[in-house]
Amino acid sequence: MLGSALMVGLGLVTPRDALGVVMSAKSALLFLLALLMLSALLEKSGFFEWAAILAARLSRGDARALFRNVFLLGAITTATLSLDTTAVLLTPIVLVLVSRLRAAPAPFLMACAFVANMGSLLLPVSNLTNLIFANAFHLSFARFARLMLCPQVVALLVTFWLLRWRFGAELAQGFDLEQLPGVSDVVQHRGYFRASLAVLAAVLVGYFVAPFAGLEPYVVGFAGALVLTVVGLGYGRIERASVRAVSWSIFPFVIGLFIVVRGVEHAGAAALAMHWVSRLPHQRVAKILISASMTGAASNLLNNLPTALVAKSALLASKSDAAAQFGALLGADLGPNIFPLDPWQRSWC
Numbered sequence: 001m002l003g004s005a006l007m008v009g010l011g012l013v014t015p016r017d018a019l020g021v022v023m024s025a026k027s028a029l030l031f032l033l034a035l036l037m038l039s040a041l042l043e044k045s046g047f048f049e050w051a052a053i054l055a056a057r058l059s060r061g062d063a064r065a066l067f068r069n070v071f072l073l074g075a076i077t078t079a080t081l082s083l084d085t086t087a088v089l090l091t092p093i094v095l096v097l098v099s100r101l102r103a104a105p106a107p108f109l110m111a112c113a114f115v116a117n118m119g120s121l122l123l124p125v126s127n128l129t130n131l132i133f134a135n136a137f138h139l140s141f142a143r144f145a146r147l148m149l150c151p152q153v154v155a156l157l158v159t160f161w162l163l164r165w166r167f168g169a170e171l172a173q174g175f176d177l178e179q180l181p182g183v184s185d186v187v188q189h190r191g192y193f194r195a196s197l198a199v200l201a202a203v204l205v206g207y208f209v210a211p212f213a214g215l216e217p218y219v220v221g222f223a224g225a226l227v228l229t230v231v232g233l234g235y236g237r238i239e240r241a242s243v244r245a246v247s248w249s250i251f252p253f254v255i256g257l258f259i260v261v262r263g264v265e266h267a268g269a270a271a272l273a274m275h276w277v278s279r280l281p282h283q284r285v286a287k288i289l290i291s292a293s294m295t296g297a298a299s300n301l302l303n304n305l306p307t308a309l310v311a312k313s314a315l316l317a318s319k320s321d322a323a324a325q326f327g328a329l330l331g332a333d334l335g336p337n338i339f340p341l342d343p344w345q346r347s348w349c
Contacts, residue, residue: 001256007263018259025258027216028131032254034221035125038203039085040246041228044237045196048077049186052093056101056180063103063171064164070094070108071160074115079126079152080204083116088247091116101175107167114337117304118159121152121333125207125217128254129308129332136312137325140211147326155334188237195231199224254305261309273314277324284323291327296335308332 007013013021022029042048055069074094078086091112098108120127124134124144134144164171187193206220232238276294280287291311298307311328314320 001252004256004259004263007260010263012263012266013259017262021258021262022255025132027135027218028128029251029254031125031131031216031218031221032128033251034218034225035082035085036246036248036250037225038221038228039081039089041225041232041238042081042196042200043089044232045189045193045228046187047193047196047200048090048093050183050193051077052090052097053180053183053186056097057177057183061174061177063107063173063175066098066101066103066175067107067111067164067167067171068160071111071115071156071163074112075119075156078116078119079122080200082125083120083127084247084250086112086116086119088250097180100179101177102179103173103175104167104170107163107170110167111163114159114163115156117337118155118334119152121148121155121330123148123207125221127304127333129304129329131217132308132312133325133329136316137322141208141217142211145208151330189235192232192235192237196228199228199231257303257305258309261306264306265310265313269310273310274318277314277318277320280320280324287321287323288327288330291324292331292335295328295331297331299332299336300338304332304336307335 004013004018008015008018051073052070055073056066059065059069074086074090077090091109094108094112095105098105120130122145124130124139124141130144133139134141139147203220203224206223207217210217210220229238277291280290295307295311298310308329311332315325315328
């Protein structure tokens with residue numbers, strides 16, 4: 001936010017332009033707000049702790065099986081509830097779980113960290129950059145999922161096996177399940193928990209159905225959050241303190257980034273990006289690989305969100321084809337795994 005104020009102060013972005021940037025991204029911002037609320041309400045129901053305990057119980061004392069289950073749980077959470085939910089809500093629960101089991105924390109920490117990026121390709125809701133690209137290039141929810149299914153599976157398999165290889169020695173030991181509570185013991189109110197599962201399932205179906213009714217994904221998200229709020233109030237599970245459970249700091253962070261990126265574009269970044277896009281080869285595979293490499297490298301040096309915003313502007317201005325768009329999104333989603341410049345990476349560092 002200080003950076004965005006500086007951009008306005010330097011005259012790189014006018015106050016009217018800053019407001020226009022926020023309004024043009026209102027669908028993504030409203031969806032982010034809805035998702036933050038929905039995730040906090042799900043956490044209040046005990047859903048994430050229940051899922052982590054279930055993953056541990058199903059591993060039957062085998063650390064390798066627990067690693068696999070945690071990785072799958074992180075992939076499902078990222079795909080359906082976004083990478084921020086995996087980072088901010090699921091990762092701390094997993095770390096508490098492995099500390100109870102006296103298992104080496106590093107493999108499970110890195111599993112959550114990497115799957116939060118590598119598992120964010122599948123759906124528009126998995127990553128804010130996906131939603132920005134889907135809106136900019138008019139990709140429906142179902143078409144986006146169809147395009148990304150194959151690269152998502154490949155990315156997850158490669159990441160899983162590389163992490164298993166890297167942490168093989170630390171996953172050789174077993175652990176005692178007696179250190180854990182029962183799966184049902186972490187659910188404090190069964191009615192609210194069942195309602196949370198039902199609402200989550202309905203929201204996921206609603207994401208695919210909403211476009212046929214002309215509704216944005218944030219409408220579905222807010223509807224799910226509203227239902228869970230009403231049910232939670234009825235069961236006495238929601239109180240004023242629950243508002244603090246929402247990760248509000250992500251919201252101004254994203255707004256500030258939008259405005260900062262607009263100032264950087266006005267300073268010449270957009271023209272430079274357009275120049276590189278125009279130099280991409282005509283061969284489709286080469287175009288995908290080069291555009292993915294460019295946005296992947298930029299995402300590590302900057303952050304995947306501003307990289308995606310600049311790439312989107314350059315791709316729209318140059319009227320690029322689907323191959324360049326596809327590659328740019330792959331790089332922005334899968335690339336930022338080296339330097340901790342994303343807010344979720346800072347949270348576990």
